[in-house]
Amino acid sequence: MDFTPTEEQTAARELAARIFGDLATHERLAAAGSGTDAELWKALCAAGLPGAVEEIGLLGLVLLLEEQGRTTAQVPFAATCAYGVLAVARHGTHAQRARLLPGLRAGTAVATGAFPAQPGVRAEERTGAVGRLTGVVRSVPWLREATQVLVADAGRRLWLVRTDDPGVRRHPVETTAPWAAGRLTLDRAAGDRLGGPGVYEDVLGIVRTAWAALQAGVCAGALARVVAHTTTREQFGRPLSANQGVLLRAADAYMDTEAIRVTAYEAAWRCDQGLDAAPQTLTAAWWAAEAGTRVVHAAQHLHGGIGADVDHPVHRHFLWGRQVAGYVGGGAALLEELGELVTGSPGLDEVSGTVERRAGHESR
Known part of the structure; x- marks a missing residue:
């Protein structure tokens, strides 16, 4: 590499x-x-x-x-x-x-995506690669300003949908970060199919890697503010950065930030090389969700009382870090998906169903 x-x-x-x-x-x-x-x-x-x-x-x-x-x-x-x-x-x-x-x-067109696959979105295929989509996606980032949305339906097929289509409705929603988000309602909206089998997994990997990279930057920016604050703010006649507790907390946050960055780099490099990158993109997403949350919380905490000021710049990093962490998926869910991918084992529900079927067969 x-x-x-x-x-x-x-x-x-x-x-x-x-x-x-x-x-x-x-x-x-x-x-x-x-x-x-x-x-x-x-x-x-x-x-x-x-x-x-x-x-x-x-x-x-x-x-x-x-x-x-x-x-x-x-x-x-x-x-x-x-x-x-x-x-x-x-x-x-x-x-x-x-x-x-x-x-x-x-820049005259703005794209966004309803990802990962939305179980409530159904697509009725018509002739060729054209379909009609119906369903609701509760929150899509930048939807209010988007000209097109890449929608992943329940069958993991991708559809390009124009936001000015008569079957598309957008309603503003508030999210943790100010990303002009909206609720997407599709009522037999026209969709143009993008790609075929396997495309969903590839695009999902791109998306997860991209948001992990954004999180690495958010965390790096938050830490830069921590350094500026703790080296200039004094307590009991010495800078805050001279306190061991502050140094250790900042060092942990730095290591977390580097972990997000290097896993995002690895996932991106493998994608560009045409190699299987599914485990790497999941790993990067997990670090972005788990470590990213730790870093922005630490950055706000290390600012002391002013870290609670919603108008302070570090609060914006806190909001973005929390939003990215939630958007890439919960850490536990990502870790479960990664475990199943690495071990090749099915989910617990599938295992349970297999055991029950086998038990019923043996009893007969």
Whole structure:
């Protein structure tokens, strides 16, 4: 494995860091509310960063999302690149790529996704790759500003759905992080099938890796604020950072952050190399959920009383960290899925049913 970025990936990361650093200031973030910072989004797209993801791959996107997470920049960059640019570029037909990618690259189109597979969403296939979707997805990030949604139905098939379709309704919902989220209601909405067998698993891996990378950046940004606070704030005549308890808590948070980062890098590298990455993407998601929560809690705690101020910048990292952790899935559920994948063993319900069937057969 070689996680060393290419020249193109390094250049893209440096450009992203400069744009996010210049424009994603605390004052602008507070003013944006739950909507997109239009000027920042325009700058990112004018620099060609969404379109560059096609060339620099998932590992390149991971590097860019770390920079977004550091600043908690209020733009649908992660969603558009994961659910839109990469998903369509990898698995779209020629017609789908020609129709969708120009707008996603330019920023005139915004993508999001209803993932993982939604048990309440049913798809009735029509002729060819066209279907009619019915169901409700309770919360979809950036839905209120999206032009298309990548929906995973109960059968793990992927559908591209336009948000302006007559069968699509969007209702605003509040989430922990201000991501312009909404409830998606589908009433025989037209869906354009994306890919075939195995595509769901590949896109799910991309999505999990992307959100883990965003979490790595969120945690790194929170820790940077911890360093700035604890080295300048004094207590009893010395900096807070001189206290052993503070040092140990910060060191644990640093190790957790590095674990999120390196597992996301490994998952992305394997995906780009065309290797099986299912265990690695689950591992990255688990670290993002479990360790990410620990880090943002520690960062808020190490700020003392001001960490409870909802207007303080560190509180925004806390909200984003909690939201990403919940969005990638609970740690226990991810760990169970990883265990079943690694051991090849079925779930408990399936085991129980098999035992009962065998017992009934033997009694006869």
